[in-house]
Amino acid sequence: MQKKSSYKPTQSDVAALAGVSQTTVSLVLNDEDIASIPPETRKKVLDAIETLGYVPNSAARILRTNRTFALACIIPDITNPFYPTFVNGIQDEAEQNGYEVIIYNTHGLAEKEAKVLKTIQEGRVDGMIGVFFHAKAQDFLPLLTRQIPVVRLEVRQHQSGSWPLDSIFIDNVKAAHAATSYLISEGHKQIALITGWDGPARARREGYLQALESATEPYTPWIQDISIFNEEGGYAGMQAILKEGQVPSAVFAGNDLLAIGAMQAIKAAGLRIPQDVAVVGFDDIQVARLISPSLTTIRQAQDEIGKRAAALMIERLQREDHFDGRVIEMPFELIIRESA
Amino acid sequence: MQKKSSYKPTQSDVAALAGVSQTTVSLVLNDEDIASIPPETRKKVLDAIETLGYVPNSAARILRTNRTFALACIIPDITNPFYPTFVNGIQDEAEQNGYEVIIYNTHGLAEKEAKVLKTIQEGRVDGMIGVFFHAKAQDFLPLLTRQIPVVRLEVRQHQSGSWPLDSIFIDNVKAAHAATSYLISEGHKQIALITGWDGPARARREGYLQALESATEPYTPWIQDISIFNEEGGYAGMQAILKEGQVPSAVFAGNDLLAIGAMQAIKAAGLRIPQDVAVVGFDDIQVARLISPSLTTIRQAQDEIGKRAAALMIERLQREDHFDGRVIEMPFELIIRESA
DNA sequence: CTGAAAGCGCTTACAG
DNA sequence: CTGAAAGCGCTTACAG
Structure with missing residues (x-):
């Protein structure tokens, strides 16, 4: 492994260039009121970041903070136009709140659903919004006990519980x-x-x-x-x-x-x-x-459903307290056109 | 933060239960020939993993190994059926090789493209396959210098260079x-x-x-x-x-x-x-x-293009040596139907 | 065959 | 206002 200074700069590299400690760099980056960095120090650090093209390492940050700011979106078939529209709604809402959306395509297969559920346990996302054809309520338990909330799009009303599992449904x-x-x-x-x-x-x-x-x-x-x-x-x-x-x-x-x-x-x-x-x-x-x-x-208002699902998720992620699962019904409408 | 033993078990928890060291747990998990674990030890560990429902933490693994086994796929419009089919091709090829695909939707907007490029610098993926409407060659440099290969789908032939940047195009x-x-x-x-x-x-x-x-x-x-x-x-x-x-x-x-x-x-x-x-x-x-x-x-054979793009990427990720960018032309075909 | 230890790049109490 | 230090959960030389 080479150690060129231009290659993947870290906060330490920035600190060295700016003549401050790595802690200070981190403090500037997260400019909370944890610390009040004077403008001159801040500028030195910002300049060094600019010069080196520093970008934070997400794995390190996630490992440390236990927050990914990512949401998983699980759909059965990306080539069925229904789902891209649903995803679009989720993304719009998520991005406005600083979350990125990771899309998983299960092809409606039980094995892929199981695999995705496992992957998500690895801590890649803060929450999961999904459409599952096969997974049962208990399959979500590993996520829920890990404090990864789930919003599920369903085809009929199901009972809510005390887990962080919300559901949104259209009475199919x-x-x-x-x-x-x-x-x-x-x-x-x-x-x-x-x-x-x-x-x-x-x-x-x-x-x-x-x-x-x-x-x-x-x-x-x-x-x-x-x-x-x-x-x-x-x-x-x-x-x-x-x-x-x-x-x-x-x-x-x-x-x-x-x-x-x-x-x-x-x-x-x-x-x-x-x-x-x-x-x-x-x-x-x-x-x-x-x-x-x-x-x-x-x-079915796919876009609206997506937005609503993401909103449910984000509210849960942002609130401190735990609260029971919610069940939201969305309307459908018969659209009469020429074919019948 | 609570410390229930059932909550997000780590390798240390598994080690404690199995009566071995955390190192041994890791060795079992990565069962390379680095070490030859005897069957009994292996079984103890595997049983403990099963009991605790242990799943590795991806952030820690990524931070340590610098490998995400994820590919970014950047598309301008997920609701245009062209792209889901393209994505499908990428996913098929990627999954067969143990990579997951993270889809980013730019809405064809310059700002979103720039944002995605920044996000990817954070080390979330091993490589990027994408369709960009606005980003210029130099915008990819930060990725390329970070050794993150890029495969770009283009609409006309462009020169190849010595960067790990491959392009695949249809002569539009x-x-x-x-x-x-x-x-x-x-x-x-x-x-x-x-x-x-x-x-x-x-x-x-x-x-x-x-x-x-x-x-x-x-x-x-x-x-x-x-x-x-x-x-x-x-x-x-x-x-x-x-x-x-x-x-x-x-x-x-x-x-x-x-x-x-x-x-x-x-x-x-x-x-x-x-x-x-x-x-x-x-x-x-x-x-x-x-x-x-x-x-x-x-x-255009969207599915085929996606597969091919992913194959180019994976070959690059799997080969040890560096080699020049490749330029692949894909065919198009005029399909005559009823409308003209 | 197995374990102690270093270290990946961060954040965040804690001192000073 | 700023820095030294601990530690997130892993992998991987290195010893023994």
Whole structure:
């Protein structure tokens, strides 16, 4: 290892150049009222910092203070536009408060979720905001006992507890119920659902089933399972449905990406949307209103949810006292466009 | 600060429980052939780790080893689908090699780019892969002198040097030239360009202008400047063009998001695509082939680019010797669909 | 095979 | 107002 003076200067290097002690350099850097540094001393130090291009070493600072000023943001799929918007909201709020955001992409996989949880125990962040498809409440315990607060985005109401674990949710059962009921009210008789079992899929499935059950006329559930939650999955799912010979008059897709894929399959089969098959999605991602026909869907305010989640986290990190977990419900809205 | 034994156990806690020294715990954890720990000792230690739920402290490890096993990934806009796909490629390659990826979102702003560059000097990562709209070569020097390698995604060929700075580029001038030439070859007489000045916009603008100049017939450039590089910007840009009274026979948009916005504006004006106005985009994001009409565009293999960028970085981090910067060109492809 | 010790670069009581 | 010193939790020569 070479020891050029220009290479990664430390506070000691700055101190030597400024002719003060390393302690003084640190004091200037953290200019709290712990000490009152006279302007001349301060200037000497600042000049030396400038000359050497000194930048504090984050590992040393974190080790010493036990504060990272970083937040982890865990999402299942960065290529699903829903999440980048959510992340954006988190980042906006976090940055305004001096926190940086570290994004982890789990691909919705149980093993990756577990790995991320482990990594975070290593003390890389002060708190974690996340969407988990598999992790259970107890999987968060190691973080919580380490005083790393968690804000979780959920798909239905869960009980709060005394841990520093807040949750923010949209009632996906109710939302899926609303979407399905809308199709029923529009006179559709065969309403298919394209979805899987991971993450929000289960709650949306429930909502769909409940809506069919509570209809005045009898409905037969028609569910097409898929395993990839994007356009590709939607396309394949819709193809499978059409292969059965019968054509449903409406399709409710587990998310907008699935809906977009399903629409492609419908068009490819020479059918019209919504005349032959109506389509409803879930999420209201950016492109939902831009495709043709524009997509009827459930809007969740991703950006707002992200902001709110970050605000919950930051409040917890800034307050001294401990307080019970909070549960916040966010609204959804059925956006009716051309596809249904 | 409390001192419960269950709270954030350290190697010393593990050592005490296992009845060995803290050094031995560390040795077991890093099981290199530095030392040969007999199975019984190893087991005692591993059991203690299990019992206490010990996880190493990353700050301490980083401070000591000067290795973070993290890569920074800097992108201008996480909500532009181009980038998540790029990030995905980076993450895949990085994770396979034991690196985690920290994503920074600059919003294409000069100040945020500068801030990120500063943050990275703090030693949070071993290397940086990024897309910068404003930062100049010299802005990377502080990283390079600190031995933090950089891989930069660029829009045209730049010279390599002796710094640990690799670049990977797609010739955006040539690509824009190809897109514009295609429109010319299709017989379009008035070809408008919707774009701005940041990032890749400048190179694409050049390609457009060069193509018009090299055409056999004379063409008048028709450029609509916008400042937001998404659907909204494209919509506004197209509206501005249509307000001029004349309707161009084709529009080349600076990226797919702009193209999608422009298509909406064209439809809103009651015009048909491509009969009245043809549209070409740039990037080939996921939805390009899913919208109606599907979008003719320039494909860049985002995923592949990300993988390649990460591979360049990792090779540099793993090799002992220093070697000159490399410049890699990646191909583009004109994808002809329905919109033009 | 195992442990004592130095030291990574900081912050923060504590003296003076 | 300023500095010497302890210590955050690790890794890694070095002894034995």
